[in-house]
Amino acid sequence: MEKGGKDGLVLIRIQKSQKEHWKKICLEKQISLTNLIIDSVENRIMDNERKKVMAFIEKQDNIFVKIETNINQIAKIVNGQKFISENDLQKFSHQLTEILKLKSRQNEVFINICSMLGK
Known part of the structure; x- marks a missing residue:
């Protein structure tokens, strides 16, 4: 063109x-x-769909920023107390594992979206 x-x-x-x-x-x-x-x-991809995709990406980014902030707050509390119970540590580790899975899946979706946007 x-x-x-x-x-x-x-x-x-x-x-x-x-x-x-x-x-x-x-x-x-x-x-x-x-x-x-x-x-x-x-x-x-249509312009209106492109706008929806960009809004989705922004929303996802905001969600992960909130999660990262919560992780930092928990780390600050643990560092201040110099202690975390075994139960809390297991829960926290499980949540971090879930976040890693979600982030990985999100990255796959973003790769697909970017290839669609490039057309």
Whole structure:
């Protein structure tokens, strides 16, 4: 695709009902008819879907920031007391293991998302 202006024009003939259906889709997705057609033909992720994905990534990042803050608070308490019970240590270790699994899965999802966004 060329950078700069859009000087190409494609005319297609479709039934009026089909055009209205497409316009309804565009209205729901808050995208232009041009973007709907181009993204569909080129098998790219739609702009509205891209925005949803970016919002999801931000939300996930915020969740893990909160978890990391909680881990730091627990470490500070343990360092101050110089003690943690065996039961609390096992619970904490289990939670850290779960977080590692979730983070690993999240990274796999992000890799897939990034490859979709690159299209």
